[in-house]
Amino acid sequence: MRRWLNLSMNMLMPLTAVVIGAALLLFDPPLLQTLRQSVFDQYQRVHPRIYQPAPVRIIDLDEESLAKIGQWPWPRSRIAELVERLRKAKVAALGFDVLFAEPDRTSPKAMLNIWSLPGTTQRSIASLPDHDELLAAALEPG
Incomplete structure (x- = not known):
């Protein structure tokens, strides 16, 4: 019995983590969005993307x-x-x-x-x- 209880606890913890992670991914709360964007901003400051000029031209009817x-x-x-x-x-x-x-x-x-x-x-x-x-x-x- 004790072994079954130990086994179910070992499966319950990862399953709970997956359910919480899926819920956060599905609902994407504003706090998580802010955190994700802040981490991305910090990453860009530490390791910015190398600028490559894009040959974009806009044709305007003047x-x-x-x-x-x-x-x-x-x-x-x-x-x-x-x-x-x-x-x-x-x-x-x-x-x-x-x-x-x-x-x-x-x-x-x-x-x-x-x-x-x-x-x-x-x-x-x-x-x-x-x-x-x-x-x-x-x-x-x-």
Whole structure:
């Protein structure tokens, strides 16, 4: 009996430690977060990570760009051209801080709804590539 009690105590202690550790990991209380972040900060002071410059470039649409290319929003075909140029420059990542929520108003098919043109001209314009499709194709992984 005494041996069984001793064996159960030997298993109860590690099991309790695992349960408490799992609960702390699951709930992540603010006190533990503060302690973890303080330890990390101290480690960074003692053994800081070696700085390596990252070749990050931000392309900004400034007044000069607007004067040269025209008012915003630019046609998606123009954005697609810029994406292609960046792809040729072998950029690692590309992100836009622009919301492309609606179809491009300058797309040839959108213009057909505005202009009254003869049938042959309408067919010619309808055969032109859609600006949204051009941008989508330019953004596809290649």
